[in-house]
Amino acid sequence: AAVLAAQIDKLxxxxxxxxxxxxxxxxxxxxxxxxxxxxxxxxxxxxxxxxATVGEISDALEAAFGRHVATVKTVSGVYGKEAGxxxxxxxxxxxxxxxxENDGGPPRILIAKLGQDGHDRGQ
Numbered sequence: 001a002a003v004l005a006a007q008i009d010k011l012x013x014x015x016x017x018x019x020x021x022x023x024x025x026x027x028x029x030x031x032x033x034x035x036x037x038x039x040x041x042x043x044x045x046x047x048x049x050x051x052a053t054v055g056e057i058s059d060a061l062e063a064a065f066g067r068h069v070a071t072v073k074t075v076s077g078v079y080g081k082e083a084g085x086x087x088x089x090x091x092x093x094x095x096x097x098x099x100x101e102n103d104g105g106p107p108r109i110l111i112a113k114l115g116q117d118g119h120d121r122g123q
Contacts, residue, residue, distance in 0.1 A: 011053065018051035026050035027060040034064030 026047040033043045040061070047057050083089040099107050 014051055014053070023047070023050045023052050023056075027052055027056055030057065030060040031063045034061050 026043070026049075030040070030043040030047050032038075033040055044057050044061075047060065052060075080089075096106060
């Protein structure tokens, strides 16, 4: 809680010290550039120099591009071909078939690894 309070205080101080008109202009230029064919890195750096926050820079880009919505794609059977006729795999398949018979559906497992920076693969 103390860390969060410190971050909020830093943001309040930043906003109090900055030239809000210059920050707004830099963010608007970033959004306009994103709608066109501008150098977004350069515009984002200019917005940061105008004391725009990372959240505000992200919002300016979102205004042009929209928010990314991930699609879930379930993949199955990838390793079955590789396993071939291995007796251990055949036994596991038999156990799954028995489970389906007894339980009414296949066993399920959810493996999740948070990756807010896009590194959410490799579970």
